[in-house]
Amino acid sequence: MSSSIANETTCSFTDRRPWTLRRVLKTRPFLYAVSLFCFFYGWDFLARSLGAEGSSSLARPLEVLAALVDLWDNELAELKLLGHIWASTQRVLIGFSIAAVLAVPIGLAMALNRTVNAIVKPLFDLLKPMPPISWISISILWFGIDETSKVFIIVIGTFVPCLLNAYNGVRLVEPELYDVIRMLGGNRRDEILHVCFPASFPAIFAGLQISMSSAWTCVLAAELVSARSGLGYIIVQGMNLSDPAMVMGGMAVIAVVAYGTTLLLTALERHLCPWKRKIAGL
Amino acid sequence: MTAYREVRVRTPLALKILPVLSIASFFFLWEFVVRSGIVPSTMLAAPSDVARLFVVKLTQADPDGALLQEHAWVSIQEAFTGYFLSLAVGIPLGLAMGWFVMAEGLARPVFEIIRPIPPVAWIPLTIFWFGIGLPGKVFIIFLGGLVPCVINAYVGVKMTNPTLIQMARTYGASDWQIFRQLCIPSALPMVFGALQIALACCWTNLVAAELLAADAGLGFLITMGRRLAMPEMVVLGMVMVGLTGAVIGVVIDCVEKRLLAGIRR
Secondary structure, eight states: OEEOTTSOEEOOOOOOOOOOHHHHHTSHHHHHHHHHHHHHHHHHHHHHHHHHTTOOSSOOHHHHHHHHHHHHHSOBTTBOHHHHHHHHHHHHHHHHHHHHHHHHHHHHHHHHOHHHHHHHHHHHHHHTTSOGGGGHHHHHHHHTTSHHHHHHHHHHHHHHHHHHHHHHHHHTSOHHHHHHHHHTTOOHHHIIIIIIHHHHHHHHHHHHHHHHHHHHHHHHHHHHHSOSSSHHHHHHHHHHTTOHHHHHHHHHHHHHHHHHHHHHHHHHHHHHOTTOOOOOOO | OOSSOOOOOOOOHHHHHHHHHHHHHHHHHHHHHHHTTSSOTTTOOOHHHHHHHHHHHHHOOTTTTSOHHHHHHHHHHHHHHHHHHHHHHHHHHHHHHHHOHHHHHHHHHHHHHHTTSOGGGGHHHHHHHHTTSHHHHHHHHHHHHHHHHHHHHHHHHHTSOHHHHHHHHHTTOOHHHHIIIIIHHHHHHHHHHHHHHHHHHHHHHHHHHHHHSOSSSHHHHHHHHHHTTOHHHHHHHHHHHHHHHHHHHHHHHHHHHHHTTTSOO
8 A cells, every 4th residue: 555645545566467578678677777778888889989080078988987996096186086075075064054054944934923024035035046156256256265165155055945945834834734733722832833843844854955956066166166176176177187087977976976965865854754745756 | 796705914014114124224234334344345346336337238348248138148048048958858758757667767767867967067078068159058058957847747747646547547548648638737737847947947057157168148247257356247247147037937937827827736
């Protein structure tokens, strides 16, 4: 038995039929394998045929791997690969924590109190449409090119989704839940503690997830513009040396690390908020 | 006679004044901080300076080589080309991935590989491939818009009420019929949600692409402002990016309302 998003309970069962070629062709693992094989083979083929013409704008998968091993063993700007990964992750974590600690309470306060809303909302609406990346230039003017300016960009980039989701999470709580707690004799404080917070928790966490991916975009953009360390720096160095293997290696590492942090957040959410309804999704 | 009466809730006067007051004090504080020299004028420009530069830039191409409206037009062109490309590819792909096992099996692994890479990380590679012209930027913007389109269309199809699908099966509908007549309509609200999200992604990535490699556009204006140490130009660029993005967002919202008029949310 599994419950769907539409709140119906559906029975799922598997029927045992003999494995025919047609059925094997339609199983997911097989299709995934085919897809991955085609992807890497196509990439390799493309890189080889482009490389034959003398232009080196695409690295072969194995070259990317070799570049990664090289970065792992040798230092680039006084840091090995792990050092660069840690440099970027550190920035993301610091910026993300600052933004989450600031934005979630503000968002909750905005949703719960009309006066706060009237004061903060217009300012927020004013600043919201500016993409965080457009703050890079001004943050360099303000803080120079060291850590502070990068953390600042990340805070800006993660602030908006955190706040928006906390705000909307509280506002979209089902009114029936309030009716229930009122009928049980709860006052305003009980409403907030027992209805608002638990019910908006999934939305807040969704906001944190969005923030996390936004934070990675921001840290990369900041590092691409100016940095002496970090994953963005690896990519820029690869570009300056016109070494596509290094660029793609950097991209691969970013993908893995960003994916890892997403998994971490998902695990945390499952731990902290087991009442979240499952949504079939990516 | 109408079936229901419109209920008007009167907002207290204080709640009407506070937003105005808040915005006014924000600008006043900003102006004051710069004018009084608490923040040096090399770091931040007063709003009045920004407004002045805005007027000047409408008619004067110096010092960055193009008028303000030309910059805006270049950016809008790039953003929309990439945006529509990502819609045209992402939505059908997402819908197909949601329903057809074959499509999901073949597309999903590749999609999962590409998804966690922030579009910004593609910029150096794009410069290798396309140079710094229009195609490169369109590619970055396309990648930025693609992911939300695919995800929303996919989730939209997956969220189709399973009872309806079972009923359609019972009545002998084919896979294709169910997909076309049941899954797509039920996914539409999610797909339209993707329009806004993708636009925001596209717009962010546009600025990133232009910061790193461009010779015109609003992102370029910001970069030039920094290089020339003209904070008023940086702020003007930021304001213009925000303003243009907001205007496009409102337009899309109107289109969405018009298109969705017949569909119950």
